[in-house]
Amino acid sequence: MRIVDVREITKPIASPIRNAYIDFSKMTASLVAVVTDVERDGRRVVGYGFNSNGRYGQGGLIRERFRDRLLEADPKSVLNQAGDNLDPHKLWAAMMANEKPGGHGERSVAVGTLDMAIWDAAAKIAGQPLFRMLAEREGREADPRVFVYAAGGYYYPGKDDTALRGEMRSYLNRGYNVVKMKIGGAPIAEDRRRIEAVLDEIGSEARLAVDANGRFDLETGIAYARMLREYPLFWYEEAGDPLDYALQAALSEFYPGPMATGENLFSHQDARNLLRYGGLRPDRDWLQFDCALSYGLVEYLRTLDVLAQFGWSPTRCIPHGGHQMSLNIAAGLGLGGNESYPDLFQPYGGFPDGVRVEDGHIVMPDIPGIGFEGKADLIRVMRELAE
Missing domain, CATH: 3.20.20.120 (Enolase-like C-terminal domain)
Structure with missing residues (x-):
């Protein structure tokens, strides 16, 4: 069980609206897919994520730093204790390897986007809605x-x-x-x-x-x-x-x-x-x-x-x-x-x-x-x- 690919695309979410500080006429978002080698119901399990509005797409950070850390992690080192699912906490630690404390700027958005996709994949592997998995x-x-x-x-x-x-x-x-x-x-x-x-x-x-x-x-x-x-x-x-x-x-x-x-x-x-x-x-x-x-x-x-x-x-x-x-x-x-x-x-x-x-x-x-x-x-x- 492993992650075999991480894909990102920057998509426009532009709109002529504005709030007190910014307009959204050139706003973008990152859409990511974390592809695993697990199959459920005849389809490969893929976890998806995107960043919230109000912050721009994170493609550079994802491609240059965090993607490779996920793909290069020892597959056994990022499994849960039972060995039957990905462990989002261990994958988060892999993403944050060699990162200094502090600096909570755009880095936090890139990691948050990938984290969403990882939890989506883990819940799909478990065959549960994420909210039920979290409550359990x-x-x-x-x-x-x-x-x-x-x-x-x-x-x-x-x-x-x-x-x-x-x-x-x-x-x-x-x-x-x-x-x-x-x-x-x-x-x-x-x-x-x-x-x-x-x-x-x-x-x-x-x-x-x-x-x-x-x-x-x-x-x-x-x-x-x-x-x-x-x-x-x-x-x-x-x-x-x-x-x-x-x-x-x-x-x-x-x-x-x-x-x-x-x-x-x-x-x-x-x-x-x-x-x-x-x-x-x-x-x-x-x-x-x-x-x-x-x-x-x-x-x-x-x-x-x-x-x-x-x-x-x-x-x-x-x-x-x-x-x-x-x-x-x-x-x-x-x-x-x-x-x-x-x-x-x-x-x-x-x-x-x-x-x-x-x-x-x-x-x-x-x-x-x-x-x-x-x-x-x-x-x-x-x-x-x-x-």
């Missing part, structure tokens, strides 16, 4: 019902309040009861108007979260906090630079409602520093670490250990990214839910075909692996790479 390993009961919220509300050329309201109404019509919009890419008075337009549209049918994408300095973040606390928001997300823990801590003095951050922290050490110095409150705030950007599930398990040390429940985690890997982690490890992009970043976002949102939740189907085979437009692209 942790000795807990898997809950296939997962909370999801609809992320959107981007700035878009010519998009007025009527179009923004229509977008949010479409999410409610599809079963969501929490929606998210971008702020910080317009003057505060304009953002206030946009927020009030959405709140007027959704009424009591849903809750609204807002996301500044790290745009604000302390003064602006406080000004927004004072404005936002007038509204019953689900959360106020990533007000300032993700590594400015002092800014995050200061905002808690001005904003009593829930805040969210963490999608741009890429290691368990970063998570530990956030909990030490960021002033976050475990009774109301949310953590958004995204395994696909932060060294993968192997590292995410370490991050969950850090949370436990600080008295945080995994139910306070709602990962960024809107991908099925985090859905499996949420269902298997008991997270609070997952982000969803109903209309954006296709075919990578969304759920397997036939899965519907009801009362803000979806039910995971029993598909071996991460479940990519259940999404026709996505698995078509993936198999083109592998076969």
Whole structure:
């Protein structure tokens, strides 16, 4: 049993949308296939992965460093104890051989992309949905019902309040009861108007979260906090630079409602520093670490250990990214839910075909692996790479 090939292709996910910091007009993503010599149901087992939106494709790092480490590892050294499956933890260690501590930048995205594919392959070899395999390993009961919220509300050329309201109404019509919009890419008075337009549209049918994408300095973040606390928001997300823990801590003095951050922290050490110095409150705030950007599930398990040390429940985690890997982690490890992009970043976002949102939740189907085979437009692209 071994990995016989690792393939990568950089694909465009370009869109004219923008948030407070970047536009997505030239955005790319890496799609990877980890090909094994194992067969199931007459087909060779291939694990697939891709990096989350908001970070560019990682082809250079994957091809120049991490691919060869996986292929050159002694096959017996990366098997589980029973010898009947790949061990993602051992393969992660092989990828990270000869890497210095720290440096949690693009490297973490490349490793996270490959880690996703490795877990997909391991669950397929085991013949289990990944979420059930994870729950079994942790000795807990898997809950296939997962909370999801609809992320959107981007700035878009010519998009007025009527179009923004229509977008949010479409999410409610599809079963969501929490929606998210971008702020910080317009003057505060304009953002206030946009927020009030959405709140007027959704009424009591849903809750609204807002996301500044790290745009604000302390003064602006406080000004927004004072404005936002007038509204019953689900959360106020990533007000300032993700590594400015002092800014995050200061905002808690001005904003009593829930805040969210963490999608741009890429290691368990970063998570530990956030909990030490960021002033976050475990009774109301949310953590958004995204395994696909932060060294993968192997590292995410370490991050969950850090949370436990600080008295945080995994139910306070709602990962960024809107991908099925985090859905499996949420269902298997008991997270609070997952982000969803109903209309954006296709075919990578969304759920397997036939899965519907009801009362803000979806039910995971029993598909071996991460479940990519259940999404026709996505698995078509993936198999083109592998076969």
